[in-house]
Amino acid sequence: MTTIAGEPVPRHGIRILATWLVLTAIAVPLIVLVLGPHLPPPHMTVESVDQRNANIVMTALLVPIALFVLVYFVYSFVFFRETGDAIVDGPPIKGHAGAQLLWIVVTSTIVLALAVWGSYTLIAGAHGAGGGQGPDPAAKPAGYQHALPVQVIGQQWEWTFRYPTYGGIETRDLAIPDHTLVAFHVTSLDVTHSFWAYELGVKADAVPGVDNIAYVNPRHTGYFQIRCAELCGLWHGHMSKKGRVLAASAFQTWIAAAQKKNASIVKYLPKYSRVYFPAPLRRAG
Amino acid sequence: MAFGVALVVYYIVSYLMVTPPVVAATGSKPRVHLTLQTVASFGNVPHKDWVSYLARDPRGKWVHSTVLRVPAYSTVDVTIYQFDTATGLRNPFWGQPRGTVGGTINVDGKTLNVLDPDLASHTFAIPDLGVSVPLKGVADNAKNQCSVAPCTLSEAHTTVNFSFKTGKPGKFRWQCFVPCAAGFPLGFGGPMQSIGWMDGYLMVQ
Amino acid sequence: MSATPIAAHRPVWRRLIGFNMLTGLALGIGGWFLGAWIGGRMAVGHDYLLGTDQNDVGIYMGYLFAVIGWLVGLGFANYPIGRLLGRPPSLRHHETGRWTRYFRLCTDHKVVGIQYLFGVGIFFFIGGLNAMLMRTELLRPVEQAWPAGQYLTLVSLHGTMMIMMTSAFILGPFGNYFVPIMIGARRMAFPRIEALTFWLVPAAGLILLSAIAFGGIATGWTGYAPLADEGRAGMDAYVMSFILIAVSLTLVGLNLMATILTMRAPGMSWGRLPIFVWSVLATSILMALAAPVLVASMTMVLMDRAANTSFFLASAGGSQYLYENLGLVFAFFGAVYYWLPKMLGFELNETLGKIHFWLFFVFFNLTFFPLFAAGFLDMPRRVSTYAPHLQTLNIFVSASAYVIGLSMLIFIANLIWSLVFVRQPAAENPWASRGLEWQVPTPVPIENFDRIPVITSGPYEYGVPNAPPVADFAPGALPAAGR
Numbered sequence: 003m004t005t006i007a008g009e010p011v012p013r014h015g016i017r018i019l020a021t022w023l024v025l026t027a028i029a030v031p032l033i034v035l036v037l038g039p040h041l042p043p044p045h046m047t048v049e050s051v052d053q054r055n056a057n058i059v060m061t062a063l064l065v066p067i068a069l070f071v072l073v074y075f076v077y078s079f080v081f082f083r084e085t086g087d088a089i090v091d092g093p094p095i096k097g098h099a100g101a102q103l104l105w106i107v108v109t110s111t112i113v114l115a116l117a118v119w120g121s122y123t124l125i126a127g128a129h130g131a132g133g134g135q136g137p138d139p140a141a142k143p144a145g146y147q148h149a150l151p152v153q154v155i156g157q158q159w160e161w162t163f164r165y166p167t168y169g170g171i172e173t174r175d176l177a178i179p180d181h182t183l184v185a186f187h188v189t190s191l192d193v194t195h196s197f198w199a200y201e202l203g204v205k206a207d208a209v210p211g212v213d214n215i216a217y218v219n220p221r222h223t224g225y226f227q228i229r230c231a232e233l234c235g236l237w238h239g240h241m242s243k244k245g246r247v248l249a250a251s252a253f254q255t256w257i258a259a260a261q262k263k264n265a266s267i268v269k270y271l272p273k274y275s276r277v278y279f280p281a282p283l284r285r286a287g
Numbered sequence: 288m289a290f291g292v293a294l295v296v297y298y299i300v301s302y303l304m305v306t307p308p309v310v311a312a313t314g315s316k317p318r319v320h321l322t323l324q325t326v327a328s329f330g331n332v333p334h335k336d337w338v339s340y341l342a343r344d345p346r347g348k349w350v351h352s353t354v355l356r357v358p359a360y361s362t363v364d365v366t367i368y369q370f371d372t373a374t375g376l377r378n379p380f381w382g383q384p385r386g387t388v389g390g391t392i393n394v395d396g397k398t399l400n401v402l403d404p405d406l407a408s409h410t411f412a413i414p415d416l417g418v419s420v421p422l423k424g425v426a427d428n429a430k431n432q433c434s435v436a437p438c439t440l441s442e443a444h445t446t447v448n449f450s451f452k453t454g455k456p457g458k459f460r461w462q463c464f465v466p467c468a469a470g471f472p473l474g475f476g477g478p479m480q481s482i483g484w485m486d487g488y489l490m491v492q
Numbered sequence: 493m494s495a496t497p498i499a500a501h502r503p504v505w506r507r508l509i510g511f512n513m514l515t516g517l518a519l520g521i522g523g524w525f526l527g528a529w530i531g532g533r534m535a536v537g538h539d540y541l542l543g544t545d546q547n548d549v550g551i552y553m554g555y556l557f558a559v560i561g562w563l564v565g566l567g568f569a570n571y572p573i574g575r576l577l578g579r580p581p582s583l584r585h586h587e588t589g590r591w592t593r594y595f596r597l598c599t600d601h602k603v604v605g606i607q608y609l610f611g612v613g614i615f616f617f618i619g620g621l622n623a624m625l626m627r628t629e630l631l632r633p634v635e636q637a638w639p640a641g642q643y644l645t646l647v648s649l650h651g652t653m654m655i656m657m658t659s660a661f662i663l664g665p666f667g668n669y670f671v672p673i674m675i676g677a678r679r680m681a682f683p684r685i686e687a688l689t690f691w692l693v694p695a696a697g698l699i700l701l702s703a704i705a706f707g708g709i710a711t712g713w714t715g716y717a718p719l720a721d722e723g724r725a726g727m728d729a730y731v732m733s734f735i736l737i738a739v740s741l742t743l744v745g746l747n748l749m750a751t752i753l754t755m756r757a758p759g760m761s762w763g764r765l766p767i768f769v770w771s772v773l774a775t776s777i778l779m780a781l782a783a784p785v786l787v788a789s790m791t792m793v794l795m796d797r798a799a800n801t802s803f804f805l806a807s808a809g810g811s812q813y814l815y816e817n818l819g820l821v822f823a824f825f826g827a828v829y830y831w832l833p834k835m836l837g838f839e840l841n842e843t844l845g846k847i848h849f850w851l852f853f854v855f856f857n858l859t860f861f862p863l864f865a866a867g868f869l870d871m872p873r874r875v876s877t878y879a880p881h882l883q884t885l886n887i888f889v890s891a892s893a894y895v896i897g898l899s900m901l902i903f904i905a906n907l908i909w910s911l912v913f914v915r916q917p918a919a920e921n922p923w924a925s926r927g928l929e930w931q932v933p934t935p936v937p938i939e940n941f942d943r944i945p946v947i948t949s950g951p952y953e954y955g956v957p958n959a960p961p962v963a964d965f966a967p968g969a970l971p972a973a974g975r
Contacts, residue, residue: 042868089924094955155378158475159462160414162380172380174417191377192466192473193719200870210718227879231872233712235719236480236640239875240414240460266401267383280377295618295701302704303625303638303646334545458634472796476722477546480710482639 014081022073026066033062043203046226046247048219049132050203056123056131063116134188134197134206134214137276143217149185152178153274156188156195156208159237161228165257170274172267173260176245179253180223188214189277196232199245205231213276220247307352307483309490310342316358320366324349324444325409325422325463327371329484330435337478338371338409338467338485341437349437353487359456362388365420369445370433371408373424374467374474379404381464386418388450394423395445413461413489418451459489511567512596520695523561528554546725548798551706555699555732562695567597568688583683587938597691599683602936605669606835607690609828612657612664615697616824617900619653622646624897627890633880643876644710645703645726651713652700652730656737660693661824663744663779667772669835671748673929674769676757676947676963678939681750685743692740696733703729712874721796728797731790738786745779748772759947759963766927766951825852825903833918836911837934844906851899858892926951926962943967 038058043050084090124131129143143149153164154176164172176199178184188197190208197216198205201224206216223246230241248256272278312319322343329339329351341349357363376382382404384392391400408424423445425432433442463485466474478484508514531550538549563569567585575581586598593603626646629637638646668690672680680686703709707724715734720727752773756765829845832838862885869885871878878886910916921930928951932940945963953959 042870091955095952157378157464158479160412160464162378174385174419192475193722194716198872227870229870229872233644233710233714233716233719233874235475235710235722236482236486236644237460237462238644239640239872239877243414264383267380270379270382270401270404272379296621298701299618299621299625299704302708303642305642306639336545460640472721473718477707477724480641480722480724481707482641486640488635488639 012081014077018073018077021077022066022070025069025073029065029069030062033065034058037061044201046201046220046222046224047132047203048221049128049130049217050201051221052123052128052131053203056120063112067112129217132203132205132216132218134186134216137213137215139215139217143183143219145183146185146217149183149217150179151185151187152176154186154188154197154206154208155278156190156197156230156234156241158192158235159230159241161197161230161241161243164271164274165260166274168257169261169268170271171257171261171264172271173264175243175260176228177248177253177256178218178220178245179250180220180247182220182250184218184220186216186218187276188216191278191280193234194232195230195234195241198229198231199226200229201226202245202247207232211277211279223247223249223252307354307487308350309354309356310344310350310352311356312358312363313345317361318364319357319361320364321355321357322366322368323411324368324436324438325371326433326436326438328434328436334478334484336469337481338469339436339478339483340409340463340485340487351436351483353461353483353485354490355461355487356490356492357453359453359491362450362452364450365411365448367411367420367422367447368438368440369408369422369424369447370438370442371424371467372427372429372432373406373408374465376404376407376410376421376464377466377474378464381410381412381419382407382421384420384449386413386416386451387420388452391449392420393448407465409467409485410464411461412464413451413459415457415459416451416453416489418461419464420447420449422447453491456491459491460486461489462486507592510596511565511570512592513566514595516562516565516691519561519565520558521561523557523559524554526561527552527557530557546706548725548728551725551728552732552794552798555728558699559692559695559732559736563688563691566691568684568691571684583679585684585687597684597687599679599687600938601668601672601680601683601686602835604686604690605665605667608660608664608668608693609835611690611693611697612660615653615657615693616661617904618697618701619650619657620897620900622650622653623893626650627893629876630878630886631883631890633878633883633886635876638876640876641708641710644712644874645708647874648709648712648715648730649700649703652709652715652733653697655713656696656700656733657693658820658824659737659741659779660744661820662827663748663772663775664690664693665824666768666827666831667744667748667776670831670929671751671769671772672755673932673936673940674766674927675752675755675760676928676941676945677751677755678941678944680747681755682747686747689740689744689747692736696736696740699729699736700733703727715790715793720793723797728794731794731797735787735790735794738783738790741779741783742787745776745783748776749780752776757944757947757963758967759945761947764947764950822853825849830923831929833922834929834934834936837918838911838914839916839918839922840910841906841914844902844909848899848903848906851895851902855892855895855899859889859896862889862892926953928962931962931965941965 041054041057041061043053045051045054082092084092125141130139130141135141151166153166155162155164160174161176162172162174163176164170186197186204186206188206188208189212190210192210194210195208196205197208202218202220204216204218206214208214225244225246228243228245230238234241312321314320324341326339326341328336339351340353342352342355344350383401384390384399391398394402402421402423404421406423407421409422410420411422412419425443425445429443431441431443433444438444463479466479467485468474468477468479471477471479480486482488528550531547531553534553535547535549571585584599586593586596587600593600594607598604625638626643629635629643635643668680668686672678703726706726706729708726709730710723711719711727711730715730752769825848829840832840866882866885866889869882871882918934920934923930928945943966945965946967947963949960949962951962
């Protein structure tokens with residue numbers, strides 16, 4: 003407690019802290035219980051559920067931090083505002099080594115803890131969380147050797163898909179079976195694209211000459227949206243279509259029909275490969 | 288300085304508004320006809336060496352445009368006169384016609400359900416309608432090849448006929464899938480990324 | 493070269509002759525044609541340029557000679573040539589009191605600061621206009637305002653202009669103007685290089701705008717290869733302007749570092765440096781490290797496009813991985829309102845300023861926060877079409893963006909109103925600041941200080957009873973090495 007010019011100074015620090023605590027106590031349960039289940043992405047796969055849970059944790063942690071800054075600012079604007087026209091200096095600002103140290107320690111701890119937690123859940127818990135991990139994934143889910151491989155080929159400006167375990171057929175449409183671990187092998191024939199299957203929670207860059215692997219475990223049947231998430235030229239925004247998660251038996255029917263439908267072109271397709279370097283590099287010189 | 292900024296604004300906005308004219312299909316609902324041609328080099332300003340599509344308007348005149356209009360809930364018969372030599376498809380998958388009535392195309396009188404991808408010179412594809420048609424190229428050593436648009440039927444060409452159906456109204460993009468942009472890396476620069484050349488819109492109304 | 497007192501009676505057209513912006517423009521345009529012609533001759537016989545109808549070699553040579561012509565016309569060749577011919581060295585050029593010095597090579601760092609203020613300001617507004625045009629397209633889920641190719645060019649120009657300009661948003665105008673005054677120096681370490689860093693900026697901006705005449709830019713401001721390799725001739729404008737900006741930024745960083753490290757007044761210990769100077773120093777170090785990398789990667793794209801190399805084409809052995817680079821805008825406007833009384837000597841209208849701030853702050857958040865949501869709801873970047881159920885969100889964002897544009901118009905109105913019509917002279921230290929820059933008169937004398945001051949305390953000692961003054965401006969009586 004200090005006085006300035008003989009008057010007691012209100013305990014600003016306690017007020018700010020108390021306001022912040024009350025707001026946090028209201029906000030965090032609201033986020034976790036009410037907002038949380040509605041946060042994107044929709045929970046069609048194990049990976050998208052993992053992402054949604056991560057969003058809940060991050061929001062529940064970051065909102066109190068934002069609130070602290072906001073409460074501090076708003077409080078200062080309201081209570082430290084100089085009224086009247088006279089230009090008078092306020093009390094001098096002194097450094098406080100304890101406060102500085104506390105700030106540095108607390109913020110560093112939060113950041114480091116998040117980094118550790120994030121890395122652990124990404125690799126050990128979520129097995130990549132639907133993201134592309136390159137040709138040699140570090141976070142492989144259990145049973146990855148038996149994952150259904152589906153190659154996603156990005157080209158200007160459409161997606162095509164190859165199923166190496168079904169005769170290497172290529173299709174325009176994507177379907178994957180429910181409750182089956184799928185390994186997407188994402189690559190490109192020309193420029194960089196990005197395969198974003200929204201409800202699946204999958205996003206992997208399609209890079210020419212690179213086999214980018216992303217794992218996904220669907221848990222519900224239904225449609226999902228596919229978009230391109232890396233600017234690839236004129237029709238980048240139009241590279242979208244719908245994919246489907248089918249029940250396992252429906253998937254078998256679908257793939258058999260796809261094999262029949264695409265039979266006439268199979269003999270012209272190159273042998274299935276993890277990457278392709280198709281000619282021509284340039285036309286006519 | 289204000290004048291300079293106004294000039295820049297005018298410059299930017301006038302650039303933005305440039306689009307090729309809309310060419311309507313001939314006939315009327317429920318069956319219409321589109322006639323297009325693909326040429327190896329446009330032969331005129333602004334890009335005389337670029338490959339391009341042209342469309343024939345209902346009066347029979349060839350227009351340098353790729354913005355086409357067809358009615359909704361109709362069948363569209365398409366004739367494409369193809370005057371360019373083959374480059375070959377980067378992804379041979381597009382050698383199989385898709386989204387056409389019967390799943391086939393008619394090339395120079397013969398019905399095909401697949402075209403050798405190395406023989407493709409261009410494709411006509413409307414991805415959002417599931418339509419994709421490979422266009423056979425003219426032989427490299429064919430006589431009397433066309434070099435300036437619009438090309439006439441006395442010059443070396445292949446003829447591709449197919450039909451597709453339209454559903455509800457909308458604005459659909461269409462494009463070529465053969466990397467035919469001569470000289471550009473990956474064959475996909477220049478005309479392959481320009482509306483009015485190898486990309487366009489299909490207005491279904 | 494510099495105007496003599498008799499010049500006031502010369503006719504206008506004679507006064508325009510000399511090494512200035514007009515001459516720079518003229519020689520720049522001439523240089524373009526010369527370079528394009530040379531590039532045309534160089535390209536003869538190279539097949540890979542046939543068929544594209546774009547001679548990238550010619551375009552690059554044209555831009556290169558245009559920039560050389562621009563700089564020569566401004567007078568940058570005069571001093572090196574003069575020294576080669578034996579003339580004595582000099583630090584100062586055109587530091588007269590005439591308004592014409594703002595349109596030529598002037599080594600007064602205050603003039604360079606004001607040149608930057610208006611230079612980057614103009615390109616900031618052009619970039620902002622592009623943003624308004626983008627948001628207009630996004631009012632509907634299908635393409636309706638601009639076709640896909642033109643929309644992508646808008647996106648790319650908006651982004652590139654903002655990145656290029658805002659990377660020098662604080663350092664350019666305010667770093668150049670105030671750092672020497674704040675450290676008690678009379679000039680920057682390298683005044684001519686400082687002037688050069690400014691004059692490269694309009695060159696880069698004009699080259700970038702010329703992309704429109706060459707088919708636009710389809711890659712966004714990041715310019716990722718291999719897409720950049722495929723681009724139309726407008727891509728060359730992007731590459732060239734980025735190279736120029738990167739050179740300018742590198743030089744700015746090195747110049748500021750040298751100035752802050754070596755030219756502080758006696759008594760200006762590191763602990764007494766204002767936070768602004770510290771942050772400028774940190775940014776300068778980053779600039780000097782990062783900007784040269786830009787030059788390297790842009791040069792690789794240039795070679796892929798013009799010289800048939802394959803840095804980024806995987807099928808020929810290259811790799812796209814070789815291509816490896818918003819908060820600031822509020823700082824810029826804050827700095828304008830705070831420092832304009834010292835820089836230009838006039839007050840800005842406070843009410844209009846408050847309206848500008850609140851509109852900008854509120855609607856900035858209403859524009860960009862929902863864009864986060866849009867991304868979470870399955871809308872990618874750089875697209876002009878999107879799922880129909882996101883239309884309401886996009887309309888809301890576009891409307892908020894238009895209000896940002898409106899707030900900027902209010903800012904411009906304030907500028908014009910205050911500087912052209914009202915012209916209320918500002919007090920010397922309207923904010924009662926202890927900063928060194930507020931202790932000098934307005935307008936700031938050409939040499940900043942009559943004598944180099946000796947700093948006697950830090951600038952943040954507000955409310956400290958009996959705090960010593962921040963500096964002694966007549967230090968004859970004090971030992972020079974005092975601290």
